[in-house]
Amino acid sequence: MLSMSSTKRLWRNQSAKSDLSEWLEASKQLDFEERDYASRLDLISKVRGLHKAEKYIQNIPKSFQGEVIYRTLLANCVMAVNVKKAEEVFNKMKDQKFPVTSFACNQLLLLYKRVDKKKIVDILELMEKENVKPSLFTYKILIDTKGQSNDITGMEEVVKEMKAAGIEPDISTQAITARHYVYGGLKEKAEAVLKEMEGGNLKEHRWACRDLLPLYAELGQADEVRRVWKFCESSPRLEEFLAAIEAWGKLKDVEEAEAIFERMSSTWKKLTSKHYSALLRVYANNKMVAKGKDLVKRMADSGIRIGPLTWDLLVRLHVEAGEVEKAESILQKATQQSQMKPMFTSYFVIMEQYAKRGDIHNSEKMFHKMRQAGYVGRLRQFQCLVQAYINAKEDSGVRIARLRKISLAPSGCQHHHIYAQSLSLNLMNILMISGFQLMPDLGRCFFLRTLLFVANRNKFYDEANKNYWKAIAEILPNELPTIEKRKGKKDQEKKTSIVVIQCPKPGKLTDLSRMRHVLLKLKHNAPKHRKPAPAAPATSKDAKTSDVATPS
Numbered sequence: 001m002l003s004m005s006s007t008k009r010l011w012r013n014q015s016a017k018s019d020l021s022e023w024l025e026a027s028k029q030l031d032f033e034e035r036d037y038a039s040r041l042d043l044i045s046k047v048r049g050l051h052k053a054e055k056y057i058q059n060i061p062k063s064f065q066g067e068v069i070y071r072t073l074l075a076n077c078v079m080a081v082n083v084k085k086a087e088e089v090f091n092k093m094k095d096q097k098f099p100v101t102s103f104a105c106n107q108l109l110l111l112y113k114r115v116d117k118k119k120i121v122d123i124l125e126l127m128e129k130e131n132v133k134p135s136l137f138t139y140k141i142l143i144d145t146k147g148q149s150n151d152i153t154g155m156e157e158v159v160k161e162m163k164a165a166g167i168e169p170d171i172s173t174q175a176i177t178a179r180h181y182v183y184g185g186l187k188e189k190a191e192a193v194l195k196e197m198e199g200g201n202l203k204e205h206r207w208a209c210r211d212l213l214p215l216y217a218e219l220g221q222a223d224e225v226r227r228v229w230k231f232c233e234s235s236p237r238l239e240e241f242l243a244a245i246e247a248w249g250k251l252k253d254v255e256e257a258e259a260i261f262e263r264m265s266s267t268w269k270k271l272t273s274k275h276y277s278a279l280l281r282v283y284a285n286n287k288m289v290a291k292g293k294d295l296v297k298r299m300a301d302s303g304i305r306i307g308p309l310t311w312d313l314l315v316r317l318h319v320e321a322g323e324v325e326k327a328e329s330i331l332q333k334a335t336q337q338s339q340m341k342p343m344f345t346s347y348f349v350i351m352e353q354y355a356k357r358g359d360i361h362n363s364e365k366m367f368h369k370m371r372q373a374g375y376v377g378r379l380r381q382f383q384c385l386v387q388a389y390i391n392a393k394e395d396s397g398v399r400i401a402r403l404r405k406i407s408l409a410p411s412g413c414q415h416h417h418i419y420a421q422s423l424s425l426n427l428m429n430i431l432m433i434s435g436f437q438l439m440p441d442l443g444r445c446f447f448l449r450t451l452l453f454v455a456n457r458n459k460f461y462d463e464a465n466k467n468y469w470k471a472i473a474e475i476l477p478n479e480l481p482t483i484e485k486r487k488g489k490k491d492q493e494k495k496t497s498i499v500v501i502q503c504p505k506p507g508k509l510t511d512l513s514r515m516r517h518v519l520l521k522l523k524h525n526a527p528k529h530r531k532p533a534p535a536a537p538a539t540s541k542d543a544k545t546s547d548v549a550t551p552s
Contacts, residue, residue, distance in 0.1 A: 034064045038072040045076035047340070049374075050085060067098040074104060078111045080374070081344075086111055100130040102138060109141045117145060134165070140173050147180030155180060171197060175211035182218045190219060202231050210243040217247035225251065229260075238268060242278045249282030257282045273299065273310045280310065284317040292317040308334075312346045324353045328366075335373075344375050348384070355384045358391035 037060045045053040053073060060069060070093045077086035090108060094100065105127050112119040120142075127134065134142075139162040146155035159177065162169065169177070174197050181190035194215055197208040209232050216224040225247045232240045241264040248257040261279045265271060276299050283292040296314060299306060311334035318327035328350050334342050351366035367385050375381070 034066050034068050037064050038068045041069060041072050042076065045073065045080075050077060050080060050082060067093065067101070070096075070098065071101070071104055071107070074107050078107045081111070081114060082374075083111060083115055100126065100132055102127070102132050102135045105132055106135065106137050106141065109138065113141055113145045113148075117149065120145060134162075136162075136167055136170065136173070139167060139169075140176060143173065144176050144180075147176065147183070150184060152180065152184050152186065171205070171208050171211060175208075175215065178211075178215050179218070182215065187219060190215070202228070210237075210239040213240070213243040213247040214250065217250035220251070222251050222253075236264075236267075238264070238275070241267075242275065245278040245282065249279075249285060252286065254282060254286055254288070271302075271304070273304055273307045276304065277309050277313055280313045280317070284313050284320060287317075287320045289317055289321045289323070306334075306337075308340050308343045308346070312343045315342075315346045316349055319349050319353055324350060328362075341373050344370070347373065347375065348380065351381070351384050355388035356391060358388060358393070360388050360392050363388035 041053055041056055041060075044056050050073075053076065057065065057069060057073070070089060074086060074089045074093070077089055086108065090104060093104060105123055108123050109120055112123065126132075127138075139158060142158045143155050143162075146152075146158055155177065159169065162173075174193055178190045178193040178197070181187075181193060194212060197205065197212060199205045199208075202209065209228055212228050213225055216228065225244075229240075229244050229247075232244070236244070241260060244260045245257045245264075248254075248260065257279060264275065268275075276295060280292055280295055283289075283295065292314065296306070296310070299310070311330065315327045315331050315334075318324070318330060331342060331346055331350065334346070347366055347370045351363055351370070354362040354366060363385055367381060370381060
């Protein structure tokens with residue numbers, strides 16, 4: 001008797017899998033168990049969406065609505081980056097007294113790594129409280145999170161903790177570490193990890209080749225890429241073909257990437273869109289539109305179904321070539337033809353180009369299309385839209401009015417009456433309004449304001465720098481005539497009303513703490529012309545303190 005999970009592995013096309021599983025369940029050809037229902041739920045989530053998946057759970061017998069069912073739904077919520085729904089499912093699992101497992105916690109860690117890294121600490125505290133031991137995947141997520149934040153020291157500490165817990169890093173973990181060393185410019189450390197992955201014998205560490213090829217390419221070491229590929233060349237695996245195509249693409253050797261692709265095509269007769277996408281990505285990165293179109297046509301002629309990843313690369317291909325309108329028409333075609341929705345980046349790269357042009361109409365149109373596709377509440381969308389208004393040189397009041405029309409209905413927070421004069425505060429106001437329904441509580445609103453303030457710190461520092469030098473320019477002309485060279489020792493010891501402090505040159509970012517220090521010095525050593533006349537002392541005690549003037 002076939003199980004649902006084994007039947008699922010026989011089919012590649014998600015829609016076909018879903019239809020088959022529906023027929024099997026309806027015809028009662030299989031005795032469904034909890035894992036079979038979970039497989040069916042997984043297919044429904046991927047093909048028809050989370051809403052249909054939730055409705056399907058209601059049809060599952062109560063005796064089979066266990067932890068496996070809900071963790072499958074949780075994983076699909078995370079895959080869809082639906083924070084609200086993922087948190088609801090996780091809380092429901094806790095309410096139903098399911099044990100808190102490393103799988104469920106890892107899913108939330110994976111989600112927060114993408115959307116809100118500060119919440120990772122909360123999940124780790126929960127794991128500690130529930131005595132859930134971190135798995136290898138837990139450490140992988142934490143290592144990658146530290147690396148993405150460019151916290152190399154923190155990343156290395158996580159690796160040490162993992163080893164102290166008795167978990168040795170596998171090839172994948174080492175590859176993540178090496179990749180962040182490369183991006184951090186730590187070439188020697190990256191090379192050391194790569195040599196450790198090889199283990200002095202590629203034959204015994206064959207699985208490392210698929211990671212070694214692109215990583216050596218990132219380091220620009222064509223000779224090392226050639227050496228590793230030569231080892232694989234006698235009998236390359238499918239993953240090694242893809243890694244080699246990616247590597248030569250990074251090294252801008254398109255001909256070599258094409259040659260490897262042709263060999264892969266002749267070796268493996270049944271390729272999927274994933275395998276074609278490897279070469280299509282090379283064409284997209286090198287702005288080779290004609291070759292990209294020919295490759296997609298070849299896919300269609302071979303009867304290969306074009307999925308979201310291929311559509312995304314095709315969109316990028318035209319965007320890189322400056323054909324934004326053509327890219328949008330391709331995205332529209334993908335929306336109509338594909339049962340699976342296009343990727344977030346497919347919409348965003350087009351919107352980004354319209355924003356750079358200051359094309360408000362098309363930027364707003366792409367914004368609405370993203371929301372219709374279910375991509376809502378992401379900070380990058382709003383930042384991009386505001387950038388379109390800025391590039392169009394639109395008045396800030398009009399900007400706010402436009403964003404008020406676009407924004408979601410406010411709920412639970414009264415900060416939407418903020419009107420700011422500076423650009424950074426306008427941006428904060430706009431994004432707060434638009435994000436209230438997703439983040440209604442005051443704490444998160446405050447966090448959003450802080451986040452946006454930091455994002456606009458360069459403008460803040462520029463303005464602060466200008467204002468500082470403007471203040472200095474106003475003070476010095478009035479004070480310079482009073483500064484004279486004094487020959488006497490007694491006079492030399494006297495302090496002038498201005499204390500000269502070394503400051504950054506105009507045009508450079510001013511360190512905020514240094515600027516405050518300078519302004520405090522000016523405050524306590526105010527020029528004479530800015531000191532008010534001292535009040536007549538009432539008592540002898542007052543007379544002692546009357547000469548301490550405060551600046552007006």
